[in-house]
Amino acid sequence: MRRSRRLPTGHRLAEASNVDWRDLRNEKYLVPASPQGADMETFLLRSLPEDCLLPDVEFHGVGRDSLLGMVARGFGVFVSLESLVGSGHENLSFVPVGSDTDKVSLFGAWRKENGNSAVKVFTDFAIAYSHDRGEI
Structure with a gap:
C-alpha cells in the first residue's frame, strides 16, 4: 500500500495527482499522542529529504477521525495509508506521496x-x- 496525505480541499496541493516529500517539507503534521504518533514522527524524519528542516509535528490526544476533522479545517496535514481514501470525510483531499516504489x-x-x-x-x-x- 502507498502512503498518502490528507489535505484540506483548499490546500495548494489538494488537486495534485501525486506529490514529492520535498513539496510537503514546510507543512504542519498532525499526529496522535500515542506510540503510533511517535512512530509517525520517526517515519517523517526518515522520509523528508536531508536538506529539509525538522518537520513541524503537533501531537494531539485525539483519535484518527478527530485528526482528519482538524485537517479538514486547515490545521495541518495527516499521513496515512491509501486504504483510508474511501473513509467518507468531507473537505479532504487524498494525495499519494512519493514514487510508486514508496510502498508499505x-x-x-x-x-x-x-x-x-x-x-x-x-x-x-x-x-x-x-x-x-x-x-x-
Missing part, C-alpha cells in the same frame, strides 16, 4: 487451526486486494 509492505500469516472467522475473512480480502492491484 504488509505481512501476515493464517494458521488453519485459528477458529476466528473474522480474521480469515480479512486475510482472504487482503490477498484478493493485493492480487487485483498486481502487488503479489
Whole structure:
C-alpha cells in the first residue's frame, strides 16, 4: 500500500495527482499522542529529504477521525495509508506521496487451526486486494 496525505480541499496541493516529500517539507503534521504518533514522527524524519528542516509535528490526544476533522479545517496535514481514501470525510483531499516504489509492505500469516472467522475473512480480502492491484 502507498502512503498518502490528507489535505484540506483548499490546500495548494489538494488537486495534485501525486506529490514529492520535498513539496510537503514546510507543512504542519498532525499526529496522535500515542506510540503510533511517535512512530509517525520517526517515519517523517526518515522520509523528508536531508536538506529539509525538522518537520513541524503537533501531537494531539485525539483519535484518527478527530485528526482528519482538524485537517479538514486547515490545521495541518495527516499521513496515512491509501486504504483510508474511501473513509467518507468531507473537505479532504487524498494525495499519494512519493514514487510508486514508496510502498508499505504488509505481512501476515493464517494458521488453519485459528477458529476466528473474522480474521480469515480479512486475510482472504487482503490477498484478493493485493492480487487485483498486481502487488503479489
